[in-house]
Amino acid sequence: MADAPVLTEVGEGVLTITLNRxxxxxxxxxxxxxxxxxxxxxxxxxxxxxxxxxxxxGRAFSAGQDLSDRVTPKDGAPPDLTVTIENYYNPLLRRIKALPKPVIAAVNGVAAGAGANIALACDIVLAGESAKFIQAFSKIGLLPDSGGTWTLPRLVGMARAKALALLAEPLPAVQAEEWGMIWKAVPDDDLIPAASKLAHDLARAPTYGLGLIKQAMEAAATNDFDAQLDLERDFQGRAGRSPDYAEGVRAFMEKRAAEFTGKPPAEDKR
Structure with missing residues (x-):
């Protein structure tokens, strides 16, 4: 339905999700x-x-939370924001991080507040050159949520992360790329074609192995070096039993393009 708040389209192994308000x-x-x-x-x-x-x-990726749901009468009780975060935002961020398939954010305009941090939680972030990322929370007396206080320092360093959060100044997409906060800024007209090509390339890749890469990178944030070496050993053992690894080796030896299926090893149940 064209008026649904989220639109979906599937084609050639790629699910395109469009926020539609x-x-x-x-x-x-x-x-x-x-x-x-x-x-x-x-x-x-x-x-x-x-x-x-x-x-x-339209002209935005997402402006974050709809504040029309948050208007409090002067003599009324304030909303309990922990409920919205616990019931909706935190499960959303965990779902994106845990999805065993690559998620590409195609940021087509302003990404503010939770909208910015949802985009940054995706595996690869492309943005149109006119896009801007805004940690808008401090403007209304809040702190970054949706993983912002975790994600930002890891992407841009503590000094830049604090300034972005405290000042709530817009960060243009080109500068976000220069800072390493996103993968690439591209001309606005090229954004969706570039995201589509990238997604279709990934959809033809060894999906099971890509999912293990996501898990390993996330685990590295809390593992020490020895624990991460052990995890790499275990994950590589799983990847090595996948049909895609066997196909990749055969294709390399036969000097042809590999045809990956994305299927896990028989004993692995996702």
Whole structure:
């Protein structure tokens, strides 16, 4: 349905998810959260989907939380923001991180507040050159959520992360690329074609191995070096038993393009 808060389209192994409240700059309400959760659940359960694109309709990726849901009368009780975070934002971020398939954010305009941090939680972030990332929380007396206080220092360093959070100044996409916060800034007209090509390339890749890469990179944030070496050993053992590894070796020896299926080893149940 064209008026649904989230649109989905599947083609050639790629699920494209479009946040679709353009009149509200794709800000989140409960209905959008529920539809996005359902789309990501489909991506997880459908083996035919091997890569995901997340983007926004209109002139924004997402302005974050819809503040019209947060207006409090002067004599009324303030909202309990822990409920929204615990029930919606935290599960969303965990779902993106845990999805055993690559997720590409195609940031087509402003990404503010939770919208910025949802984009940055994706595995690869492409942005149109006119896009901007804004940690807008401090403007209304809040702190970054949706993983922002964890993600930002790891991407850009503590000094830049603190300044972005405290000042809430827009960071242009080109500068975000220069800082290493995103993968690439591309001309606006090239954004969706570039994201589509990247997603289709990944959808033809050895999906099971890509999922292990995601898990290993996430684990490295808390593992010490010895624990990470052990994890790499164990994950490599699993990857080495996958049909894609056997196909990759055969294709290399036969000097041809590999035809990966993305299937896990027989004994591995995701």
């Amino acid at each position: 353009p009149d509200k700059l794709n800000s989140f309400n409960v209905e959008m959260h529920e539809h996005l959760a359902a789309a990501l659940e489909k991506a997880e359960q459908d083996d035919a989907i091997r890569a995901v694109i997340l983007t926004g309709a």
